[in-house]
Amino acid sequence: MAFEIAAVDRRVYWALFIIALVVIATPLLVLRRDGPARTLRNVVRAALLIVPLTTALGYTMSDSALRIEDGKVIVHAAHFFQEARPIGEFDLARARAGTYGSMAEARLGVRSTGIRLPGYVAGRFARQGGGAMFALLTDRSRVVYLPARSGPSLLISVEEPEQFLSTLRGM
Numbered sequence: 001m002a003f004e005i006a007a008v009d010r011r012v013y014w015a016l017f018i019i020a021l022v023v024i025a026t027p028l029l030v031l032r033r034d035g036p037a038r039t040l041r042n043v044v045r046a047a048l049l050i051v052p053l054t055t056a057l058g059y060t061m062s063d064s065a066l067r068i069e070d071g072k073v074i075v076h077a078a079h080f081f082q083e084a085r086p087i088g089e090f091d092l093a094r095a096r097a098g099t100y101g102s103m104a105e106a107r108l109g110v111r112s113t114g115i116r117l118p119g120y121v122a123g124r125f126a127r128q129g130g131g132a133m134f135a136l137l138t139d140r141s142r143v144v145y146l147p148a149r150s151g152p153s154l155l156i157s158v159e160e161p162e163q164f165l166s167t168l169r170g171m
Contacts, residue, residue, distance in 0.1 A: 001167065004159035005064045006139035009119035013058055016117070020054040061120055064136055066156060068167065073146070075136055075156060077122035078115065083134040083154065090146045090154070092169050097161035100140035105147070106155050108135055127153065 027042035060079040067074045074084045096103055107128040114123015114135070121137040132152035137143065139157045144164055146154040158164045 001068045003066045003068075003164050003167075005066055005136065006142050006157040006159055008062050008138045011119040012061060012117050015119075016054045016058050020050050023050045057115075061115075061122070064122070064138070066136075066158060066164070068171070071171070073154065073168070075134065075154065077136040081114065081123050081134070081136075083152070085148070085151065085154070087168060087171055089148055089151060090168075091149055092146070092165075094147045095165055095168070096145045097158075097165050098143065100137065100143045100155075103143065103145050103155075105129055106133070106143075106145040106153070108133060108155070124152065 024043060024046045027039055027046055030039070030042075057078070063076075064078060065074075065076040068087070071088070072084050072086050073090070074082070076082050096106075100106070105127075108121065109126035109128045112124045112126065112132075114125065115121070116123075119138070121135050123135065125133045125135055127133045131148075133155055134152045135155040137155065137157050142157055142159065142161050144154075144156050144158050144161045146156075146168075148154070
């Protein structure tokens, strides 16, 4: 059974665009004795490296999935991160749906592996209250928090958070 992840906000793509521009323009800050031709070559080299990488990253961020399959919650985030956990490992009585701001127990701490941009968070994080968390946040107004009995908890932006939670509780 598949559930839609909330759409990625436009701000994420603007942030990637600005990061790419800054990285591409960085060689302009380094004055070379060899003159402007060498600096221009370095700008072109940076563009040849950065543009495909940021384009691929931007494409993969909108390609996330959330499924319940064989008694497991399976989350794919940006082709780079995956979490597959049995439903029984979660404390569904304490699970919540709502906004990220209303869930003090689900605050993200330090990132161990992942991506954190304005409007987009994906990967593994420490939880501010202690413990670990796997997060996929694309819309902070539609979030499901699944506290784990052991291992990392889950924090996911879902198109219909209440329906996702009621499906989990019904299993």
